[in-house]
Amino acid sequence: MISVILFIFSSIRGVTNAPMWFFHHNPSGRILNRFSKDMGQVDTLLPVALVDCLGFFLEVIAILVVVCLVNWWLVLPTAVVALLLHFLRILFLHTSRELKRIEAIARSQSLNHAAATVTGLTTIRSTREQQRTLAREFDKLQDLHSSSWTLVLSTNRAFGFWMDMVCCLYLAIVTFSFFLFVGPDTLGGNVGLAITQVIGLVGMCQYGMRQTAEVENQMTSVERILEYTNLPPEKPVEPDMKALKMENPNLDFETWPSQGEIVFDNVSLEYERPPAREQPQEGVKLDEPAYAIRGVSFRIRPGEKVAVVGRTGAGKSSLIAALFRLSKISGSIRVDGVSAEAAGLRRWRSRLCALPQRPALFAASLRDNLDPQRVYSDAQIYAALDEVELRAWSGAQAGGLAARLGDGGGALSSGQRQLLCLARAVLARRAVLVLDEATANVDTETDKHIQATIRTKFADSTVLTIAHRLNTVMDYDRVIVMDKGRVVESGHPFELLTQTSQQQQMRADAPPRRALLGKTQAPLAIPENFRQDESDPLALGRDRVRTYSNRSEMTDQEGGIFKSLVEQTGQETAAMLYRMAEESYNNMLQKKQA
Numbered sequence: 278m279i280s281v282i283l284f285i286f287s288s289i290r291g292v293t294n295a296p297m298w299f300f301h302h303n304p305s306g307r308i309l310n311r312f313s314k315d316m317g318q319v320d321t322l323l324p325v326a327l328v329d330c331l332g333f334f335l336e337v338i339a340i341l342v343v344v345c346l347v348n349w350w351l352v353l354p355t356a357v358v359a360l361l362l363h364f365l366r367i368l369f370l371h372t373s374r375e376l377k378r379i380e381a382i383a384r385s386q387s388l389n390h391a392a393a394t395v396t397g398l399t400t401i402r403s404t405r406e407q408q409r410t411l412a413r414e415f416d417k418l419q420d421l422h423s424s425s426w427t428l429v430l431s432t433n434r435a436f437g438f439w440m441d442m443v444c445c446l447y448l449a450i451v452t453f454s455f456f457l458f459v460g461p462d463t464l465g466g467n468v469g470l471a472i473t474q475v476i477g478l479v480g481m482c483q484y485g486m487r488q489t490a491e492v493e494n495q496m497t498s499v500e501r502i503l504e505y506t507n508l509p510p511e512k513p514v515e516p517d518m519k520a521l522k523m524e525n526p527n528l529d530f531e532t533w534p535s536q537g538e539i540v541f542d543n544v545s546l547e548y549e550r551p552p553a554r555e556q557p558q559e560g561v562k563l564d565e566p567a568y569a570i571r572g573v574s575f576r577i578r579p580g581e582k583v584a585v586v587g588r589t590g591a592g593k594s595s596l597i598a599a600l601f602r603l604s605k606i607s608g609s610i611r612v613d614g615v616s617a618e619a620a621g622l623r624r625w626r627s628r629l630c631a632l633p634q635r636p637a638l639f640a641a642s643l644r645d646n647l648d649p650q651r652v653y654s655d656a657q658i659y660a661a662l663d664e665v666e667l668r669a670w671s672g673a674q675a676g677g678l679a680a681r682l683g684d685g686g687g688a689l690s691s692g693q694r695q696l697l698c699l700a701r702a703v704l705a706r707r708a709v710l711v712l713d714e715a716t717a718n719v720d721t722e723t724d725k726h727i728q729a730t731i732r733t734k735f736a737d738s739t740v741l742t743i744a745h746r747l748n749t750v751m752d753y754d755r756v757i758v759m760d761k762g763r764v765v766e767s768g769h770p771f772e773l774l775t776q777t778s779q780q781q782q783m784r785a786d787a788p789p790r791r792a793l794l795g796k797t798q799a800p801l802a803i804p805e806n807f808r809q810d811e812s813d814p815l816a817l818g819r820d821r822v823r824t825y826s827n828r829s830e831m832t833d834q835e836g837g838i839f840k841s842l843v844e845q846t847g848q849e850t851a852a853m854l855y856r857m858a859e860e861s862y863n864n865m866l867q868k869k870q871a
């Protein structure tokens with residue numbers, strides 16, 4: 278019992294410490310299957326089958342000894358029958374294993390179909406496809422599963438039938454042997470005993486042999502769980518005090534990171550794949566590692582608000598994955614002078630705060646969702662809810678902080694879920710906040726509210742935002758533009774807005790050290806003949822927007838961000854945002870001069 282508990286415990290630890298590639302390549306259903314079905318079999322069925330097998334073998338040995346004591350000649354047919362049974366068992370095992378595999382595949386296909394149908398029920402009903410395709414498809418999959426299950430049952434029956442036949446043959450041999458080989462001193466009682474024992478053998482042989490096959494089948498469950506206990510863990514989980522002292526001798530690790538300076542130095546990230554089961558043959562060329570980001574270097578100053586923008590697949594999320602060390606990286610990433618290797622992954626990740634695109638909420642109380650480690654008082658939690666304007670909503674919940682949320686947030690709207698996660702971040706108040714398109718699924722009003730909360734509540738924190746709506750980051754301190762895994766532009770939004778794509782390209786080609794050292798950026802390309810009209814603060818923005826809209830041949834020349842801004846927000850808003858970026862830029866220059 279203790280060894281089973283240890284076995285389960287070590288496989289759970291193996292999964293919780295597994296690197297991210299394991300979760301990318303193993304759907305949750307597969308992992309759950311091992312922890313439910315396989316564990317259940319090892320826990321309940323395997324011990325019973327093992328005890329049955331042991332009992333069966335002991336009884337068979339006892340019966341054979343009795344039979345052979347009565348008539349030694351029976352040793353020969355006994356050996357032949359044992360061999361026959363052994364071959365029958367091997368044949369059955371091969372067939373039943375394959376059939377069970379087919380049955381499991383057919384079962385998961387019909388389960389997947391049912392789950393997908395429930396998920397897309399609204400669309401299915403709206404297109405009236407219930408009967409025509411879905412029901413028919415389900416029937417087909419169900420038929421497939423029923424036929425494979427019937428084959429499993431039939432194979433069991435066939436195995437039982439042939440076992441019985443072989444045992445009956447043995448019974449006949451034993452019975453008739455006494456006509457031929459019985460001496461004058463053989464007792465009738467002994468003959469009767471031998472025959473009744475063999476009759477008993479016929480009854481239990483079928484069950485016993487099936488149990489031995491069952492033990493072998495269930496050993497595959499043991500093997501599957503063992504695989505999880507041997508998963509390579511992420512390293513290093515715990516801090517390395519010696520390395521910490523060397524990296525930053527004056528560091529107070531308890532309050533780290535207090536400033537929030539982030540430095541990427543020549544960082545490349547490769548999404549790992551599961552290790553190949555077989556060694557590659559000699560001469561076979563392995564696939565080149567696919568880098569999602571390559572050679573990225575920049576420095577984010579303490580308290581700086583930085584947005585990362587770029588096309589789909591440009592590597593924005595991978596930048597965050599590199600920061601949180603979710604996959605293998607080369608180069609170095611330091612936060613306040615400390616690397617993840619020295620800080621240990623557990624501490625590293627828990628000290629950086631992230632707000633992902635899909636809010637992570639659990640089927641637990643509101644309090645446990647906001648403060649899973651139970652370190653904050655009710656007053657602090659209410660204050661955080663107040664800051665994200667959810668105080669009134671939480672007050673209306675039955676039970677207040679003890680109110681239970683459904684799985685993934687239950688009946689909450691996307692905006693409310695995101696605000697709850699923001700409240701969690703406000704409570705933790707870390708020096709580094711990372712937002713991975715956190716407001717992608719919320720309406721513009723909630724987006725504005727979240728952005729405003731971030732600006733006020735995280736005014737002193739370093740904020741790294743992956744942005745898809747350019748209007749939300751126009752007053753950020755810096756925008757990093759990514760393309761094909763590289764940083765192609767970096768600068769204040771206003772600088773990027775006022776440059777042509779050629780100028781941006783020139784800057785992108787400049788050595789990355791410039792961005793790393795935070796040196797002054799390239800000069801602005803504000804039209805020379807332009808004179809600011811005091812009565813119309815949006816004039817400069819309007820002028821540029823109008824120029825862009827009237828000249829179709831400009832599309833290749835205009836800066837990427839400027840173009841996207843006009844396309845995303847329309848002329849009037851683009852002009853306003855242009856002006857906002859300009860103001861923020863001037864403020865920044867004034868601050869620098871001061």
Ligand SMILES: Nc1ncnc2c1ncn2[C@@H]1O[C@H](COP(=O)(O)OP(=O)(O)OP(=O)(O)O)[C@@H](O)[C@H]1O
Nearest residue numbers: 301548568569587588589590591592593594595596
């Ligand atoms: N788990 C993964 N395994 C392997 N490759 C991945 C994985 N996640 C992303 N990639 C690849 O890395 C590259 C960059 O993806 P990434 O998600 O960082 O882009 P992105 O800029 O965030 O895109 P989006 O705006 O669509 O979210 C893509 O080519 C993608 O196919």
